[in-house]
Amino acid sequence: MSDSKNFIYEIIEEEMKEGGRCYGKRVHTRFPPEPNGYLHIGHAKALEIDFGAAEAYGGLCNLRMDDTNPTKEDVEYVEAIKEDIKWLGHDWEDRFFYASDYFDKMYEYAIELINKGLAYVCELSPEQMHEMRGDTSTPARSPYRDRPIEESLDLFQRMKAGDFEDGKMTLRAKIDLTSGNFNMRDPVIYRINHLPHHRTGSTWCIYPMYDFAHPIEDALEGITHSLCSLEFEAHRPLYDWVIDNISIESKPRQIEFARLGITHTVMSKRKLRNLVENNLVSGWDDPRMPTLCGLRRRGYTANSIRTFHDRNGVSKVNAVVDYAFLEFCLREELNSTALRVMGVVHPVKLVIDNYPEGLSEEFTVENNPERPEDGVRTVTFSRELWIDQDDFMEIPEKKYFRLFPGNEVRLKSTYVIKCISCEKDDEGNVTLIHAEYDKDSRGGNTTDGRKIKATIHWVDANNCLDAEVRLYDRLFTVESPDLADCDYMDFLNPNSLTIVSNAKVEASLKNTKPSDRFQFLRVGYFCADSKDSAPDHLVFNRAVSLKDSYKPGT
């Protein structure tokens, strides 16, 4: 990686210098999810930036649930969000907060604004307010704008007391009815909502709007840098207005960065929820989902997701990163950490005709050639084996150098075998492959020095385990299902999940525990499913396949 800093870090460093806004202070950020859905890999970018900035400068990062709208939020998400963040390895220590912790203070600040003549109670209905918002050439209006302070004070207190129905009144900031930035045209800062709140119950029936609440939350917590995504850029003047007009000493600064997208998937909560509710996926944690729980179940490591974001960098360009890059980050980590095992996903029987019937030999195989300290294991070998259908071609294509009649290959760590013939069923499917082994090649090397180009994996048909293997592909067939004019659902990949129920894996996998990860030699990285895998029914999810430079027929 280059040693250049992203633009946010540059700003932070500049402000920490002598004479800077934050000179002598400790960098303090926050991650403020709304508890209304599951975290996805896009959130992980914000997590990386928020917690990352704190870590990089010896600062702190708070976790804060932004629960200012009881209509949308629910406790069920709070624990899931915390779990995902912990899994990624971020630590908020004892600084876990809720926006609702500050409802009392926010109310007081609202009163302060009214008293200063900077806020007023407006009785316009949503429809009327919309009509009177004005357009680019005409200013907004409200007949209640100049109502006496005492009247607003009284009305606001009665709003809080529950005297009015939802939608009857709002508290508005008195800013600028002519601003080209409509966020400044007397924005609503409090609305009435009689729905019970997941934490404060029915204590409140008025709730602060994000634009009013967020700067206060930040200031109250002593946040120095409030990092958020690009769509809040136009809200920054309002953020600053709130900070400047209430009696609070802390002056956080909001800095915006671009969110992250990934090809072949969708990221909005609405679209993701749609997939779940229409049973197009098995749930929020379906291994095809870009949610953190989905990626985790798929077999992604926390580290690979972090690395992915670190290497993508931070900018203000709306980025859609190639899914292949995420896969690369996973492969890179698992290549050095995952134990190798042999698993045959699409089995076909191979018989070594000249191998003694009833004989069983043991061989040792390295667990990970990238990491010798992981040692070796023992596998058994006998006359009948399972090999992958892909490793045999009755009539080989050009440049195919695996098994075909007359050709020799090495069975990983054991013997060199030569294909003699094959048997087929009525439909032409290969049902059995006949081969002979070179008994002098024990371990895999020939005695006469002839080169064996291919090494294939196998499992002992007399000593192996059945397994279910779930092969995943991208959820959508196009790079940007989001951008298309058509319905993104039209691009759902009908083959995003292939279930193989008759896979064969080596006996050493007997004690596999849920979430264990392996490299199935020459095939890919697999993760025992955290929900469905059991000792008597192994289920492996393919997290990502191995790269394959073989191009059929070329």
Added chain:
RNA sequence: UGGGGUGUAGCCAAGGGGUAAGGCACGAGACUUUGACUCUCGCACUCGUAGGUUCAAAUCCUGCCACCCCAACCA
């Protein structure tokens, strides 16, 4: 339309007056008891575009174009 942003390779992304880093993807080759990994080489005569300033411009200036966000009593 008004306001706010952004344009460097197929995708990310450095570089902010001195002659285009790096990664992914892709292609070629070496090595290989994983067609993996690793290694080598290749991959922008040019930075949205048109002008201008300068000995020198991706970098400074001006105009234009394209795309994204906002115009909720959502966050």
